Amino acid sequence: MIIDCHGHYTTAPAALWEWRKKQVAGQDPGPLRISDDEIRSSLEQNQLRIQRERGTDLTFFSPRAGSMEHHVGDARTSEAWSRQCNDLIHRVCSLYPSNFAPVCQLPQSPGVSPQNCIPELLRCVTELGFIGCNLNPDPSGGWWQAPPLGDRFWYPLYEKLAELEVPAMVHVSSSCNPAFHFTGAHYINADTTAFMQFLTSDLFKDFPALKFVIPHGGGAVPYHWGRYRGLAQDMGKPPLKEFLLQNVFFDTCVYHLPGIELLLKVIPAENILFASEIVGAVRGVDPESGHYYDDTRRYIDAVPGLSAADRERIYSGNVRRVYPRFTRRSRAISSS
């Protein structure tokens, strides 16, 4: 079985974006009207087709990352928008429970304690069966005004995540800062930044059971694994495997074979979760390979010397271990 831990509903029906447009403009957007058929059609020609074509089985599915836009409006804006987006994800996963597992957006807002996210998190997880969440380390959208992820600012949310056994994918939203192209710089920088924030903190002493997934192959981290091992060593920290890799995992959204080879060479297979981010940042066909850049399964299958056991870990074993609620959900679905 092949589980993709990183997919966003980038193809949601136009009514969702219309609703948002009205909300941002300060108009009453009214109830969101999207039919089940509209949801089906938005998925059939996109994510479901791609799953079939690439032989992947299930995608962890969350609202479009670039549209979380935590910097827009205030905490109430963010709450109402997150609720709409999460409800839509719930509908997707109810229509296709074997193809998608729900991951929620949190109603973060710049300068607001992430404690405000707990009610929506609880609603999603305990009422609607969500199995994970996306956590934005920079709700200001490219201005990086929030305290680092090791700061106690984040602890109320971490307590709840640990208690609920819900991992967080560290994922920024769009960038308002003209210095940072959103999918080409802001996303990748955020991954690198988050890892360094973990490295310079004692977060996992306080929350030994908390789990984070760093997407996009961990940003620059695996490429600079020697640098990070050396920086930790200079700071008198334990080796990274002991210090961070019980809690931090990387996905495989790296869109060429040499990058995936590096990832699998330096990061233990136990810490790698399969992902492709369909339908995501890069949509074209690589003229060098003749295949889609984001068809990451091909790269993993092409890595020489990867054992069957490690391949199984990357495709499904690790994700079941990291996301206990996904495992319980799968059991419930298959026995129903």
Add this chain to the structure above:
Amino acid sequence: MIIDCHGHYTTAPAALWEWRKKQVAGQDPGPLRISDDEIRSSLEQNQLRIQRERGTDLTFFSPRAGSMEHHVGDARTSEAWSRQCNDLIHRVCSLYPSNFAPVCQLPQSPGVSPQNCIPELLRCVTELGFIGCNLNPDPSGGWWQAPPLGDRFWYPLYEKLAELEVPAMVHVSSSCNPAFHFTGAHYINADTTAFMQFLTSDLFKDFPALKFVIPHGGGAVPYHWGRYRGLAQDMGKPPLKEFLLQNVFFDTCVYHLPGIELLLKVIPAENILFASEIVGAVRGVDPESGHYYDDTRRYIDAVPGLSAADRERIYSGNVRRVYPRFTRRSRAISSS
């Protein structure tokens, strides 16, 4: 011959940092008093010893990057400080002309047109024989308030750099933003960000002869080379090799063999310049290899299948091509 294109005077005598402390405190720091013997001793046990131990011949030498601190004070502060730092680099390179070639700091200041850097650039290049400069894409020190590098804001400086045939290494300074650890996040993010700023601009149409070196192995870029090729393609840009690689080069400050292998696999050898950043961000010995993390020559020598011609390009051929003033300086020194 092995030329290291990226070294900073991190071991400068204490009097320099005392001078700076007074300047920042608003006291008159008076003239900087450092003897030639103090300079010699600051280098003999550090950079010169390391050159001998590792068999490298010459280092491009610039003021300590983390101390450029363009965000401190105003443009006049930055001008006086840059002048002191550059004069000291000039003294180093006059004492050891065969071991060091001078690269200057620019007196950038947040919100100030980089036009203000031209007098100091001219002084360094035309009077003191400097062969390159460091350009900080974020003089605000981690708040990223400057326009992207493709913006016309930077053009007055680019015109002068192109005219003088002086390449710029894109290098940030320290980070005042608690989100960004300086050597673990800010440096690497800046490299990634700069590349994406080039990718989304038409800068090299306007300045076909301008050359940039992105340090630290290009940040996250080579690891995500498929992503960048795909993003460029989705934007209708030419292939990256044609579009950017006539103007953009990467150094080899990547502190483990798998990272260097990746760099050499995806980036053409013509675009890679040897560097180790001694004495720099990572100072320890890697227990996995038994050698210094930043002994990058070992990694390059260990890459299987690297041809002698490509090795020569990376160690010295490219740098001579990219830095014409270095080549002329070398000729002048060897004929004197």
